[in-house]
Amino acid sequence: MSIIIPVAVVSGLGLFFGIGLAYASKVFAVKVDERIEKVREFLPGANCGACGFSGCDGLAEAIVNEGVSPGKCPVNSKEGINAIAELMGIDEGEVSQMVARVICQGTWTKADMKYEYQGVQDCHAANQLGGGMSQCYYGCIGLGSCQRACPFDAIELKNGLARIIPEKCKGCGMCVAECPKGIIRLVPVLTGFTVLCANQDKGGVARKNCKVACIGCMKCQKVCPAGAITVENNLARIDHEKCENCGKCAEVCPQSTIHDAMHERFPMD
Amino acid sequence: MKELFVILIGAMFIENFVLSKFLGICPFLGVSKKSSTALGMSGAVVFVNTLASAATWAVNEFLLKPNDLEYLQTIAFILVIAALVQFVEIVLKKLVPPLYKALGIYLPLITTNCAVLGSALLNVERNYTFLQAVFFGFSAGLGFTMALILFSAIRERLETCDIPETFKGMPITLIAASLVSIAFVGFAGLVIQ
Numbered sequence: 501m502s503i504i505i506p507v508a509v510v511s512g513l514g515l516f517f518g519i520g521l522a523y524a525s526k527v528f529a530v531k532v533d534e535r536i537e538k539v540r541e542f543l544p545g546a547n548c549g550a551c552g553f554s555g556c557d558g559l560a561e562a563i564v565n566e567g568v569s570p571g572k573c574p575v576n577s578k579e580g581i582n583a584i585a586e587l588m589g590i591d592e593g594e595v596s597q598m599v600a601r602v603i604c605q606g607t608w609t610k611a612d613m614k615y616e617y618q619g620v621q622d623c624h625a626a627n628q629l630g631g632g633m634s635q636c637y638y639g640c641i642g643l644g645s646c647q648r649a650c651p652f653d654a655i656e657l658k659n660g661l662a663r664i665i666p667e668k669c670k671g672c673g674m675c676v677a678e679c680p681k682g683i684i685r686l687v688p689v690l691t692g693f694t695v696l697c698a699n700q701d702k703g704g705v706a707r708k709n710c711k712v713a714c715i716g717c718m719k720c721q722k723v724c725p726a727g728a729i730t731v732e733n734n735l736a737r738i739d740h741e742k743c744e745n746c747g748k749c750a751e752v753c754p755q756s757t758i759h760d761a762m763h764e765r766f767p768m769d
Numbered sequence: 770m771k772e773l774f775v776i777l778i779g780a781m782f783i784e785n786f787v788l789s790k791f792l793g794i795c796p797f798l799g800v801s802k803k804s805s806t807a808l809g810m811s812g813a814v815v816f817v818n819t820l821a822s823a824a825t826w827a828v829n830e831f832l833l834k835p836n837d838l839e840y841l842q843t844i845a846f847i848l849v850i851a852a853l854v855q856f857v858e859i860v861l862k863k864l865v866p867p868l869y870k871a872l873g874i875y876l877p878l879i880t881t882n883c884a885v886l887g888s889a890l891l892n893v894e895r896n897y898t899f900l901q902a903v904f905f906g907f908s909a910g911l912g913f914t915m916a917l918i919l920f921s922a923i924r925e926r927l928e929t930c931d932i933p934e935t936f937k938g939m940p941i942t943l944i945a946a947s948l949v950s951i952a953f954v955g956f957a958g959l960v961i962q
Contacts, residue, residue, distance in 0.1 A: 506838055513832075513845060517852035524856055528863035620931050 536564045538587055542580045543573055548651050548672055563588065574598055574671045574686075598671035598686045600654075600664045601761055602646075605696045606639035607659035611710035627680040634660075635709035638698040640683060646675035692745040693738060694761040700733040707755070714757045720749035773904050775961050780908035786884050787916040788953040793884030797917060798942060800875070807921035813875035815910030818885055820857060821850045822906025825889035826899055839893075846889045847881065854880040884913060920949060 540560035547555035551572045553562055562568040563584065570576075570584035617626050617633040623645035626632045632641040642660030654668035655675060664675075666689075676684045683698045695714055699706045703715035716734035728742035729749060736758070738749070750758040786792045793814070800810045825846045833839055858876055861869040869876075879885060888909045892902040923945050932941050 505836060506841055509832065509836060509838055510841060510844060510848070513828075513848050517848060521852060521855055521859070524859050528859045530862050620929065622929075625929060 533564050535587060536560050539563050539570075539584050542576070542583045542587070544575050544577075544580070546575065546651070548575065548674070574673060598673075599666055599669045599689045600671060600673065600675055600684050601687050601691075601694065602640060602662050602664055603683045603685055603694070603696055603698050604638075604640040604661065604681075605712040605757070606634060606636055606710045607661045608642075609659065610712050611636045611639055623678075624680050632681070636699055636701075636706075636713065638681060638683065638700060639710065641681065645680070646678050646684060649674045649678035688740070690762065691740050692760050692762045693743060693747060693750055693758055695736045695738055695758050696761065697735065697755075697757045700735050702734055706734065712755055712757055715755055717754060719752045719754065720758060723748045723752050772901065776901060776905050777908045777911075778959075778961055780905055781912040781915060782953070782956040783959050785912045785916055785953055785956075786887065786909050787913055788950045789957070790887065791950075792887040793882055793913055796879065796882065796884075797913075797920065798939075798946065801917055801921040801924055804918065804921045804925060807917045809871065809873060810875045810878070811910070811914035811917050813872045813879055814882070814884065814913045815907065816872065817850075817854055817857070817876070817879055818888055818906040818910035818913075819903060820906075821846075821853055821885050821889055822892055822902045823899070824849050824853050826892055826897070826902040829893050830899075842890060842893055843886070846886055850885055850889065851880050884909065916949070920946065923949070 536557075537560075540556060543556040543560060545556050551559045551574070553559040553572075556573075559568070559573055563570055563572070570581050570588065573581070576584075612635040613633050614630065614635050615633050617629065619625055619629065621643050623632070623641040623643045626641050626643055631637045632639075634641065640661050642657060642662060644655075644657045644662060646662050647655040647657055651672065651674060652668050652670050654665045654670070656663055656665060662675075662684075664684075671686055671689075673686050676682075676686055678684075681698070687694070697710075697712065697714040699710065699713045701709070701713075703717060706713035706715050714735050716731050716736065718731050720736050721729045721731050725746060725748065726742045726744045728739045728744070730737055730739070736749075738758075745760070747760060750756075750760065780786070784790055787794065787797045796810050796814070800806045828845060828849050829839075829842060833841060833845060838845075854876065858869070861872070861876075888906045892905055895905075897905055924942060927941060927945065936944070
């Protein structure tokens with residue numbers, strides 16, 4: 501008979517807690533917007549975190565509660581974004597697809613080496629040793645930190661230069677955050693002529709260090725009919741809002757730094 | 770006051786839950802990869818450990834002891850802690866959303882953690898009073914926090930080290946953990962009177 505008391509005590513505890521929890525969940529119920537779940541269904545569900553939230557659930561909550569744009573998810577398909585926008589009753593506007601681009605052409609043959617690096621095969625580690633082994637302080641280190649960060653396998657390494665494969669790139673921006681040199685940028689897919697260099701050294705120094713560096717010669721600025729090119733800090737920059745993709749800048753560039761990045765996939769080959 | 774201080778130093782250093790008693794090793798290895806997650810987890814452990822110590826002390830004192838059912842402690846405590854954490858989660862979600870968000874996933878994660886159960890059982894074993902028990906739970910949580918933060922810092926540094934291929938990942942983590950644990954053996958000789 502003595503077994504009855506312990507059984508009663510434990511099952512009593514269980515029952516008490518069970519009822520208590522059931523009651524508490526009613527009393528302290530938090531209203532959850534049912535749209536959150538629906539929005540969540542239209543998100544990819546990869547939980548990559550590229551949107552800056554804690555995952556797809558986090559973004560869904562932010563879209564519903566904080567009015568974050570449905571296009572915040574860079575990986576989502578156009579249909580998904582439209583469906584969310586419709587659900588939220590807002591105009592999705594021009595949610596353009598983004599793609600990552602490496603703003604450097606300095607392969608091993610183009611840019612000279614400062615030293616031979618034999619440490620950990622990681623760009624961050626190499627960057628701590630005098631800013632990497634390339635003579636160019638601004639250029640790609642080429643040890644593939646971005647490649648390892650890419651969840652879509654869209655980056656290839658060739659001759660010490662990282663390159664984005666546009667067909668595979670979803671524009672999630674993981675590589676942008678990873679690159680210690682900050683030379684990977686997210687640009688709209690339709691961006692054409694681009695200055696593929698980040699070097700801000702004076703012309704002579706830049707030319708000595710890398711055969712394809714922008715030397716800030718101003719030729720492109722002078723020839724541009726749309727006035728879309730400005731040279732600042734010895735580096736040309738194309739304003740893609742103004743650019744008409746005429747290609748005159750690429751013709752006059754003495755260093756072949758400017759390329760139609762949309763059509764010429766890997767101009768340095 | 771003095772005995773509380775002894776409990777604090779004891780729980781944090783001399784018998785640190787993770788490094789000397791080897792309780793709560795799972796979160797110790799699981800979430801110590803980054804300092805930020807380690808902090809979140811530690812916060813949740815301190816919080817739950819303190820509350821669970823209070824609740825289990827009451828259950829033991831008013832339910833188990835009068836009925837001579839002390840041998841049911843383990844199973845009853847598991848029940849109490851699990852229900853308590855669930856309850857706290859529901860209440861926090863409603864009343865203190867910022868704290869709920871800060872503790873996040875870590876709160877349910879430690880529901881059935883052995884560190885929490887361990888401090889509840891140790892409280893009983895040592896016949897602590899209510900205040901002592903709660904303070905012991907809190908101090909044990911602090912000790913856990915210290916161990917986790919120390920170790921996450923070590924692991925963050927390990928990330929950039931040139932580790933032999935064979936030892937990469939878990940092996941080097943376990944070796945590092947054992948070294949930290951050995952370091953804490955040094956506190957074993959500490960006697961506070």
